[in-house]
Structures are given as structure tokens and as C-alpha cells.
Amino acid sequence: MSDTFHVSRSYGFERQLQVYMAGLQGQRPTIAVNPEALEQQASAAMTPEAQGYLGGMGSSMRANREAFQRWQIVPRMLRDVSQRDLSVEILGTRLPVPFLLAPIGVLSIIHPEAELAVARAAKALEIPMLLSTASSKNMEEVASAMGETPHWFQLYWSKDFDLTASLVQRAEQAGYQAIVVTLDTTLLGWRDQDIQNAYLPFLLGQGLGNYVSDPVFRRALPDPPEENPFAAVRHFVNIFTNPALTWNDLAFLRQHTKLPILLKGILHPDDARRALDSGIEGIVVSNHGGRQVDGAQAALDALPRVVDAVKGQVPVLFDSGIRRASDIFKALALGARAVLLGRPYVWGLAQGGEDGVSEVLQNFLADLDLTLALSGHTSYSALTRDALVREP
Numbered sequence: 001m002s003d004t005f006h007v008s009r010s011y012g013f014e015r016q017l018q019v020y021m022a023g024l025q026g027q028r029p030t031i032a033v034n035p036e037a038l039e040q041q042a043s044a045a046m047t048p049e050a051q052g053y054l055g056g057m058g059s060s061m062r063a064n065r066e067a068f069q070r071w072q073i074v075p076r077m078l079r080d081v082s083q084r085d086l087s088v089e090i091l092g093t094r095l096p097v098p099f100l101l102a103p104i105g106v107l108s109i110i111h112p113e114a115e116l117a118v119a120r121a122a123k124a125l126e127i128p129m130l131l132s133t134a135s136s137k138n139m140e141e142v143a144s145a146m147g148e149t150p151h152w153f154q155l156y157w158s159k160d161f162d163l164t165a166s167l168v169q170r171a172e173q174a175g176y177q178a179i180v181v182t183l184d185t186t187l188l189g190w191r192d193q194d195i196q197n198a199y200l201p202f203l204l205g206q207g208l209g210n211y212v213s214d215p216v217f218r219r220a221l222p223d224p225p226e227e228n229p230f231a232a233v234r235h236f237v238n239i240f241t242n243p244a245l246t247w248n249d250l251a252f253l254r255q256h257t258k259l260p261i262l263l264k265g266i267l268h269p270d271d272a273r274r275a276l277d278s279g280i281e282g283i284v285v286s287n288h289g290g291r292q293v294d295g296a297q298a299a300l301d302a303l304p305r306v307v308d309a310v311k312g313q314v315p316v317l318f319d320s321g322i323r324r325a326s327d328i329f330k331a332l333a334l335g336a337r338a339v340l341l342g343r344p345y346v347w348g349l350a351q352g353g354e355d356g357v358s359e360v361l362q363n364f365l366a367d368l369d370l371t372l373a374l375s376g377h378t379s380y381s382a383l384t385r386d387a388l389v390r391e392p
């Protein structure tokens with residue numbers, strides 16, 4: 001696939017040329033290139049409530065970022081880096097780039113085209129997407145926007161097991177290629193900003209795209225959601241998460257899908273071992289972007305121990321705190337097979353819908369290509385810890 005892939009082997013250079021040539025015509029990128037500037041710009045384009053919702057616990061988010069600073073890349077020289085491969089192999093398929101877009105729910109609070117704008121931008125660049133159960137658009141629409149580009153479905157396991165089964169079966173039918181069960185959000189964390197703003201987007205009917213389109217969800221309502229949206233919201237709030245879940249419940253999921261199952265939100269190596277015992281196909285090391293447990297371990301700090309516990313038996317993915325290509329490089333060198341890119345693409349969405357997402361993603365691709373080459377490597381799938389040193 002990498003031979004035909006849109007991102008050519010000189011993508012970074014081509015993108016630089018494109019930007020510098022436009023500069024000769026007096027044009028500069030309107031979407032900030034630097035991640036901190038991008039976040040600031042995006043915040044100005046959002047309502048204060050949406051801005052608060054996109055935020056998280058200051059301490060855990062800071063910890064996620066600080067963990068990246070403790071690792072440094074040691075570039076190697078004179079190793080012919082003229083042919084480069086950004087692809088990685090996972091679950092028997094090759095992803096054209098070493099990242100997927102992370103599942104981020106309720107994107108209609110950021111932009112009316114929400115996940116559809118994201119999917120269109122992703123598809124045009126052949127970037128895989130992991131769609132949230134709490135998406136504003138329904139999974140069938142998003143799958144059709146993604147076409148042949150890999151797309152996976154993130155599952156919030158409902159208290160209503162029939163609904164859980166229905167969501168998973170719809171995802172399989174719509175062509176999603178894996179189910180990623182999020183384990184760390186069986187309740188919502190104590191989110192200072194949302195509490196202060198007294199704001200929960202679901203209560204305004206946002207993020208229910210996959211629920212109001214679901215026959216099992218609809219059957220449980222007194223009236224159709226189009227006539228009585230309040231009843232739909234109330235039912236959603238009652239059933240959408242399930243704090244009673246245990247490892248034993250995973251067997252239920254296996255009975256209802258043939259798709260590979262990955263578990264998202266693992267930090268402890270014992271949980272990783274438990275996941276292997278359950279026969280799952282992959283793990284995502286994540287602290288949910290510092291949104292769930294204040295003071296939680298930085299996800300990057302958890303990664304090496306989980307990778308060591310898993311011993312290559314299943315792929316380990318990673319998210320939480322990725323802001324630029326060197327962060328992806330570090331996570332892969334520490335043993336992640338691929339990563340999930342979170343907030344940065346939403347910052348693009350806030351400013352320019354599909355075009356804004358596309359700008360951010362193109363910058364990531366260019367930076368990824370150049371970081372690989374200039375560090376003296378030719379393939380993201382071949383990186384090892386040897387490429388890094390840890391600050392004493």
C-alpha cells in the first residue's frame with residue numbers, strides 16, 4: 001500500500017515547498033502551525049463551554065506533556081534516508097500512517113459538520129479514523145464518508161446489553177474493521193470546567209447520533225426522539241455507561257462480533273496481562289487525555305511497562321498528549337505500534353471545518369516524514385528504544 005499511498009516519500013519536502021511558494025504570493029498559513037498557537041487560535045473560535053469541554057484536568061494533562069519532555073531523540077547520520085515508509089502493520093492490515101484519529105465524541109459542539117468534516121479530511125489524506133460511540137453524526141454516515149480508508153469503532157458499553165450488541169453489530173455491518181472498548185469512562189470524571197459552566201453537551205441532545213438511530217434504543221423510548229427529544233436524552237443519561245462491568249463481560253462482546261476487540265484506557269501492566277488472558281486483540285495505553293482521574297499517571301510513563309508486559313503478543317497503541325510528530329516518534333520508539341491523535345485535529349475543526357482538519361493533518365504528515373528522515377530512520381515500524389535517551 002505504501003507505494004500507492006498519497007503521502008509520497010518526499011511528502012515533508014513537498015509540503016514545505018508548497019507553503020514557501022505560496023509565501024512568494026504573499027500567502028501564509030491561516031491555521032497556526034505551532035501546537036500551542038493552534039490551541040489558542042482554536043479556543044478563540046469556540047464557545048467558552050465547548051472550550052471547557054475540550055479541556056481536562058490540568059494536572060493530568062500537564063503530566064502527559066511533561067512525560068514527553070523526559071525522552072529525547074538521538075538522531076543518527078549517514079544512513080541513506082531517501083526512501084521512507086510511514087506505514088505500520090496492525091491486525092493484519094497496513095495503515096498508511098502510524099496514527100488514527102482518536103475517538104472524540106460530540107463534535108457538533110465544535111462545528112456543525114462534526115465527524116463528517118473530520119472523516120472527509122481524513123479520507124482525502126488516507127488517514128484512518130476511530131469513531132466515538134458518542135459521535136454527533138451516525139456511524140453509517142461516517143463509514144460511508146470514510147470509504148475504503150480504515151475506520152474502527154469505539155464502544156461505550158451501555159447498561160443495556162442489547163443496545164451494546166446492536167451498536168457493535170451495526171458497526172460490523174457498516175464496515176468498521178475493529179471495536180475499541182473504552183474502559184476508563186464508566187462514569188464521567190469530576191471535570192472542574194464543565195461543573196463550573198454547568199454544561200454537559202448530551203443534555204442539549206448533542207452526541208446522540210448513534211443512539212437516536214438505533215432500533216434498540218428507540219424501542220425503549222415512550223415516543224420517537226424526533227417528537228420527544230427530552231425522553232431520549234433522559235434515557236441516554238441513564239444507560240450510556242456501565243460501572244458494573246468486569247473482565248468477565250468481555251465474553252459477551254466476543255459472542256456478538258467477529259471483529260478484533262481492543263481495550264482502551266489501560267495503564268497498569270497487570271491490567272494488560274489480564275487483557276491478554278481475555279483473548280483480546282489489542283490494547284490502547286491512555287489516560288483519556290487527562291479527563292478522567294486527576295493525578296493519573298502520564299500515559300507515556302505507563303507505556304514501557306505495558307509494552308514489556310505484553311511481550312509483543314498483541315499490538316499496543318498509545319494516546320494522550322500527542323501534539324507533534326516527534327511525540328509520535330517517541331511513542332513508537334517506546335513500543336507503541338501506532339498512536340491516536342486527539343485534540344489537535346479538533347483544534348483544526350474549530351477553525352475551518354474539513355479544511356481546518358486537513359491543514360492540521362497535512363502538517364502532521366510533513367512533520368512525521370521529516371522527523372523520521374532527520375533522525376536517521378526510514379520506517380516507523382522499525383523504531384526501537386535505542387532511538388531515544390531518557391533525561392537522567
Ligand SMILES: Cc1cc2nc3c(=O)[nH]c(=O)nc-3n(C[C@H](O)[C@H](O)[C@H](O)COP(=O)(O)O)c2cc1C
Binds near residue numbers: 054134322341342
Ligand atoms: C472532547 C473529547 C471527547 C472525547 N470523547 C471520547 C469518546 O467519546 N470516546 C473515547 O474513547 N475517548 C474520548 N476522548 C478521549 C480521546 O479518545 C483520547 O484518549 C484523548 O483525546 C487523548 O488525549 P489528547 O487529546 O490530549 O492527546 C475524548 C477526548 C476529548 C478531548
Ligand SMILES: CC(C)CC(=O)C(=O)O
Binds near residue numbers: 134188291
Ligand atoms: C463521556 C463521553 C460520552 C465522551 C468522552 O469520552 C469524554 O468527554 O471524554
